[in-house]
Amino acid sequence: MGSWLIWLKIIIILHDLIMAETLNPKEKLLNTANELRWEVGENFHDTLLESIYKNAADITALTVNHDNKGRKYNFDSVVDKVVTSRLLGFPIMFLLLALVFWLTIAGANYPSRFLSFILIDNIHPFLKDLLFFLNSPWWLTGLILDGAYLASAWVVSVMLPPMAIFFPVFTLLEDYGYLPRVAFNMDSLFRKAGAHGKQALTMTMGFGCNAAGVVAARIIDSPRERLIAIITNNFSLCNGRWPTQILIATIFIGGAVSPHLAGFVTAAAVVFVAVLGILFSLIVSWTLSKTALKGEASAFSLELPPYRPPRILQTLYTSLIDRTLIVLWRAVVFALPSGIVIWLVANLTVGGYSIAAYMINWLDPLAFIIGLNGVILLAYIIAIPANEIVIPTILMLTVLVTGNDSAGAGAGVLFEIDSASQTGNLLISSGWTLLTGMNLMLFSLLHNPCSTTIYTIYKETKSLLWTFVSSVLPILIGFVICFLVTLIYRAL
Amino acid sequence: MNLITIILLLPLLAIIIVLFLIPERGLFSFSRKAKRDHERIIVEDSLKHIFDCEHNNEIPSLSSLSKHLSASMEKTRQVLHKLKEIGLIHYKENSFNLTPEGKIYALRVIRIHRLLEKYLADSTGVNEADWHSHAEDREHLISYEEANRLASRMGNPLFDPHGDPIPTAEGKMPEIVNLLLTNLKVNDFAQIAHIEDEPKSVYSAIISLGLSVGMVFRIDKVSLDSIKIESNGIFYDVVKSLSDNISVNLLTETESIVKNLVPLTALKLNENALIYSLSKTLRGEQRRRIMDFGIVPGTKITPVLHSLGKDPTAYSVRNTTIALRKHQANQILVRRIKSDA
Numbered sequence: 140m141g142s143w144l145i146w147l148k149i150i151i152i153l154h155d156l157i158m159a160e161t162l163n164p165k166e167k168l169l170n171t172a173n174e175l176r177w178e179v180g181e182n183f184h185d186t187l188l189e190s191i192y193k194n195a196a197d198i199t200a201l202t203v204n205h206d207n208k209g210r211k212y213n214f215d216s217v218v219d220k221v222v223t224s225r226l227l228g229f230p231i232m233f234l235l236l237a238l239v240f241w242l243t244i245a246g247a248n249y250p251s252r253f254l255s256f257i258l259i260d261n262i263h264p265f266l267k268d269l270l271f272f273l274n275s276p277w278w279l280t281g282l283i284l285d286g287a288y289l290a291s292a293w294v295v296s297v298m299l300p301p302m303a304i305f306f307p308v309f310t311l312l313e314d315y316g317y318l319p320r321v322a323f324n325m326d327s328l329f330r331k332a333g334a335h336g337k338q339a340l341t342m343t344m345g346f347g348c349n350a351a352g353v354v355a356a357r358i359i360d361s362p363r364e365r366l367i368a369i370i371t372n373n374f375s376l377c378n379g380r381w382p383t384q385i386l387i388a389t390i391f392i393g394g395a396v397s398p399h400l401a402g403f404v405t406a407a408a409v410v411f412v413a414v415l416g417i418l419f420s421l422i423v424s425w426t427l428s429k430t431a432l433k434g435e436a437s438a439f440s441l442e443l444p445p446y447r448p449p450r451i452l453q454t455l456y457t458s459l460i461d462r463t464l465i466v467l468w469r470a471v472v473f474a475l476p477s478g479i480v481i482w483l484v485a486n487l488t489v490g491g492y493s494i495a496a497y498m499i500n501w502l503d504p505l506a507f508i509i510g511l512n513g514v515i516l517l518a519y520i521i522a523i524p525a526n527e528i529v530i531p532t533i534l535m536l537t538v539l540v541t542g543n544d545s546a547g548a549g550a551g552v553l554f555e556i557d558s559a560s561q562t563g564n565l566l567i568s569s570g571w572t573l574l575t576g577m578n579l580m581l582f583s584l585l586h587n588p589c590s591t592t593i594y595t596i597y598k599e600t601k602s603l604l605w606t607f608v609s610s611v612l613p614i615l616i617g618f619v620i621c622f623l624v625t626l627i628y629r630a631l
Numbered sequence: 632m633n634l635i636t637i638i639l640l641l642p643l644l645a646i647i648i649v650l651f652l653i654p655e656r657g658l659f660s661f662s663r664k665a666k667r668d669h670e671r672i673i674v675e676d677s678l679k680h681i682f683d684c685e686h687n688n689e690i691p692s693l694s695s696l697s698k699h700l701s702a703s704m705e706k707t708r709q710v711l712h713k714l715k716e717i718g719l720i721h722y723k724e725n726s727f728n729l730t731p732e733g734k735i736y737a738l739r740v741i742r743i744h745r746l747l748e749k750y751l752a753d754s755t756g757v758n759e760a761d762w763h764s765h766a767e768d769r770e771h772l773i774s775y776e777e778a779n780r781l782a783s784r785m786g787n788p789l790f791d792p793h794g795d796p797i798p799t800a801e802g803k804m805p806e807i808v809n810l811l812l813t814n815l816k817v818n819d820f821a822q823i824a825h826i827e828d829e830p831k832s833v834y835s836a837i838i839s840l841g842l843s844v845g846m847v848f849r850i851d852k853v854s855l856d857s858i859k860i861e862s863n864g865i866f867y868d869v870v871k872s873l874s875d876n877i878s879v880n881l882l883t884e885t886e887s888i889v890k891n892l893v894p895l896t897a898l899k900l901n902e903n904a905l906i907y908s909l910s911k912t913l914r915g916e917q918r919r920r921i922m923d924f925g926i927v928p929g930t931k932i933t934p935v936l937h938s939l940g941k942d943p944t945a946y947s948v949r950n951t952t953i954a955l956r957k958h959q960a961n962q963i964l965v966r967r968i969k970s971d972a
């Protein structure tokens with residue numbers, strides 16, 4: 140009601156101005172406008188917005204017919220009542236998320252083996268023969284095939300299938316409208332940690348892939364909460380780390396108890412690490428919101444859109460292109476050079492020893508303090524492009540330094556052993572203990588994000604400072620936690 | 632002293648000397664710059680004080696100024712001489728007032744200060760009680776051009792978050808005469824227009840009472856040393872020392888409209904209401920978000936869904952469902968309506 144009066148006033152004054160011949164009409168107009176601003180007052184924008192909404196509502200009321208609107212709305216409110224209810228809300232949420240993870244882990248197994256069979260068991264030897272036939276020198280073959288190709292092929296075969304399952308399923312839930320309800324349910328918990336309810340979603344996405352979780356933080360429109368979600372995403376145990384957890388837990392934790400309890404204890408240990416990650420994520424969120432990010436602007440908004448049948452084909456397409464392939468591409472881009480580095484470190488020798496041996500020797504004292512060993516630390520340094528290749532790198536380096544030739548495709552080449560017990564024998568014969576196993580599980584959770592994620596964090600925040608913080612903070616926490624565990628373990 | 636010690640000490644000495652003498656960056660030039668900045672702070676703070684006194688029809692004195700700067704009388708006298716030298720004040724015997732140039736300079740500093748407060752309130756998460764002191768520190772560090780760029784980025788705001796007008800880039804500031812809370816009678820309806828942000832202790836006491844600029848209230852009881860006001864069914868006891876720092880606008884609206892207002896959080900599930908106003912304490916990005924959803928005065932709103940602990944709660948507005956946290960919903964005033972109309 141106020142806004143048209145204001146416009147009328149402006150028009151009258153403009154009219155007066157045009158009527159009055161002045162020497163400098165432009166300046167006078169500006170002055171008048173400036174004076175008018177005080178009269179218009181500061182509620183002017185609000186009033187304008189209010190009248191725009193009122194006009195829009197009036198026009199819609201005249202022209203748009205609502206069909207079945209009431210019925211649809213009722214259906215929505217019934218579903219909402221159930222999924223946000225005290226009794227059923229959380230069980231439904233956990234069941235659905237567990238189902239998504241089960242689908243991912245169980246479903247990815249076969250395509251992963253298939254890809255590995257094609258890329259690593261068949262194409263790799265074939266290319267090797269080809270280069271041999273072409274009289275390529277051994278170092279070139281090693282650099283290109285055993286280094287760059289093998290690392291990238293490994294990343295593709297381990298990373299692609301879980302992401303190709305997880306992202307579409309997750310996107311379908313999002314598209315249906317269920318995920319905003321999860322954010323709604325979880326908001327009271329995350330609010331207490333100084334974060335946004337939608338962080339529950341980016342965190343879950345992080346269980347699939349941290350790089351994708353960081354990109355997903357775009358759904359949080361408040362600057363402070365978005366930064367918190369990005370920095371803490373790495374505490375979600377990603378797809379590339381689950382196999383490490385399961386393998387190490389099977390060998391060292393499951394192996395430490397009686398066989399009929401082994402399966403249960405192994406699973407409990409892995410879940411414990413994942414829950415520990417969530418705990419750290421909340422604690423770090425709270426700390427950041429109270430300290431470093433205190434001055435950042437914060438705004439909460441959350442829309443609960445109506446439920447609608449998901450558009451399956453479109454979802455499949457966008458989640459494959461936007462999420463899976465982009466992340467995979469970034470991973471491969473980083474894996475190529477790092478494959479070369481891995482190969483060089485393992486195969487270049489100075490004075491009779493490989494570079495890896497020197498680095499492992501040099502890292503060993505530090506590693507001993509935190510209950511790990513030099514091989515593990517070196518593996519985490521050179522396998523930075525993807526957590527997926529950490530275990531193969533550890534195995535390769537172990538064989539390299541122990542000279543144990545019983546397994547593997549030859550010294551200095553990435554490999555994996557099919558059975559956990561054989562892997563266990565190799566590791567235990569190289570001096571690994573229960574402490575090494577436990578600390579590796581903890582360190583696998585609490586270390587710097589992979590290079591793909593670091594790059595993505597930089598792309599999303601455009602800030603070197605926050606990229607640095609998100610990379611260094613987890614590894615510092617990891618050092619401290621591993622150190623404490625080691626202290627306690629050795630004291631017992 | 633042996634040779635090795637000397638060899639070790641010499642480079643150290645060299646480094647220290649270099650540290651001191653690097654032009655622009657060295658400690659020496661740094662301390663000089665710090666002194667210059669310190670002078671700027673004293674000059675600007677003095678001008679602001681004199682301007683404030685003149686604005687409030689008080690007479691600035693040597694003692695009031697020295698108290699404001701927390702400097703000795705002697706030092707204050709030096710500052711005044713310096714201001715006179717630059718031509719910013721007239722200074723004769725013990726009385727002084729601003730020259731036109733001094734007034735322009737003072738208005739510039741005030742503009743920067745109030746713009747910074749507006750910026751801190753709207754675009755950062757800095758505590759409300761710290762806005763003034765943050766702005767006080769930063770106003771001497773940024774240039775007038777930077778402040779003008781900041782202003783145009785914020786859409787040239789007219790008032791700072793305390794309700795004070797921000798002087799325009801041309802140095803214009805309207806005379807706004809507000810009623811003091813102390814001047815109201817029982818059963819007057821009014822809206823808080825301005826809360827004086829100095830001294831900080833009084834300001835903190837006012838905001839921790841829960842009062843904010845834009846709040847609509849009714850005078851319930853007036854006694855010698857305090858005033859009892861009612862807003863949205865909550866009673867506040869404002870003691871005399873606080874009420875002197877609060878200015879208000881008398882409202883002409885009828886009692887019945889204002890009386891039935893409740894915060895959005897007071898509604899039960901599926902209870903219909905019309906939005907009356909959004910409190911001024913919903914600022915910046917947060918206010919825009921909420922208004923973008925169509926949560927504007929005159930809109931029908933209905934709580935439809937509680938999450939655990941009733942925070943957040945989902946509201947139905949214009950056929951969409953929007954979740955708001957409790958502290959946001961508390962800042963939205965509504966009037967209950969009966970029918971579904």
